[in-house]
Amino acid sequence: MSSKITIIGAGSVGSTIAYTLSSQDIASEIVLIDINKKKAEGEVLDIIQGTCFRDPISIIAGDYEDARDSDIVIITSGIARKPGQTRLELTQTNVNILKSITPEIVKAAPNALYLIVSNPVDIMTYVFTKISGLPENQILGSGTILDSARLRCGLSEHFQIAQSNIHAYVFGEHGDTSFIPWSGAYISGVSVDEYYDLEKKLGKDIEPIDKEAMLQYVQKSGGEIISKKGATFYAVSSSVCKLCSLLVSSSESISTVSTMMHGEYGIDDVCLSTLTLVGPNGVQGKVPMRMTKAEIEQLKKSADALKEIIAQIDLN
Structure with missing residues (x-):
């Protein structure tokens, strides 16, 4: 199965998704993008050094332009939920982050299927649907x-x-x-x-x-x-x-x-x-x-x- 998957956000969720994908036969190319480029590079280095035990796969820490021709883009960026904090309390901060990401990634990968994971995921999916300009069939949130x-x-x-x-x-x-x-x-x-x-x-x-x-x-x-x-x-x-x-x-x-x-x-x-x-x-x-x-x-x-x-x- 040959597909290119870009992950926005190299935090715990994004990097674990990249690692899990690297051990499966879903993607042949994985791009990990984060505002903290060194963090993304470190995660990729750690992941790719274990891929000798599987069929060859490309994993890079990239920038938005590296997402070009992606089949799937996964958005995980946002501030993590703290103990005792509800998902909805995260809303405006993570919405602002999404608003900064959206035009950059959509320009690079307008034909990709977009999977929103950032919390609160339903609101983030709604916001992305409203501001991305993409057809709704290309957008889904991880939901429930x-x-x-x-x-x-x-x-x-x-x-x-x-x-x-x-x-x-x-x-x-x-x-x-x-x-x-x-x-x-x-x-x-x-x-x-x-x-x-x-x-x-x-x-x-x-x-x-x-x-x-x-x-x-x-x-x-x-x-x-x-x-x-x-x-x-x-x-x-x-x-x-x-x-x-x-x-x-x-x-x-x-x-x-x-x-x-x-x-x-x-x-x-x-x-x-x-x-x-x-x-x-x-x-x-x-x-x-x-x-x-x-x-x-x-x-x-x-x-x-x-x-x-x-x-x-x-x-x-």
């Missing part, structure tokens, strides 16, 4: 793909079943107003509630799932990791690399990524995560999932929370 991975991890541990058998998702904001549409949570075609009943019939010693506790596990995992080790970067990097693999695949896949809403579920002019069809041509559209009225209201509540913040930020 990590939240959904955390949910699958939690459900796997609860039911003692392989994560690959679990199809359950987190919708809405990547943050405090996210929610789990349990009406669409399945374990190999069986609803979560039905699966619990099945396990009991099979004599398994299993407790009913505490759905509110599971949501708290999903929402609070990032903060817990930050409080214990200072930052989160392994799982988010794995999630981003998975998205990259979808974007260079020969067929399309469905994922919970953050994209602009155009009336779906009665929501417009905001970026958040629902089931979305993505592939080599970028975002192809939303996949409507049947939800209860209460779940749709939760999605609207998440949208309203994001719109409230968007109304307060300076896009000019």
Whole structure:
């Protein structure tokens, strides 16, 4: 698989994405760009010295012009979230950083697919969509793909079943107003509630799932990791690399990524995560999932929370 991927930002997340990509067969060229050129050079040197154990790959610390002809551009730049700080408190500072980056990178790579990872990711995806001038199909945010991975991890541990058998998702904001549409949570075609009943019939010693506790596990995992080790970067990097693999695949896949809403579920002019069809041509559209009225209201509540913040930020 031959593709060129540029990563903007050589912090913990950006450099871990570069390292993870270097050990997989997703990219043949990786460009790492950071305002701190020496930091980017150090990360690249550390990564490339381990690539003798794989097929040849090009990894450089570059400038914006080196992003030319990129298939994918990943934007991770921004100030990291501090312990006790919400993603939304980062907003204006990281928006300002994005505004300085956008014209430079879009000029160099106008045809790339853009994957926004910087937090707060839904607002950053919205801002990039508004200021980049690019077609919307070229833009997606990592959204709740990590939240959904955390949910699958939690459900796997609860039911003692392989994560690959679990199809359950987190919708809405990547943050405090996210929610789990349990009406669409399945374990190999069986609803979560039905699966619990099945396990009991099979004599398994299993407790009913505490759905509110599971949501708290999903929402609070990032903060817990930050409080214990200072930052989160392994799982988010794995999630981003998975998205990259979808974007260079020969067929399309469905994922919970953050994209602009155009009336779906009665929501417009905001970026958040629902089931979305993505592939080599970028975002192809939303996949409507049947939800209860209460779940749709939760999605609207998440949208309203994001719109409230968007109304307060300076896009000019």
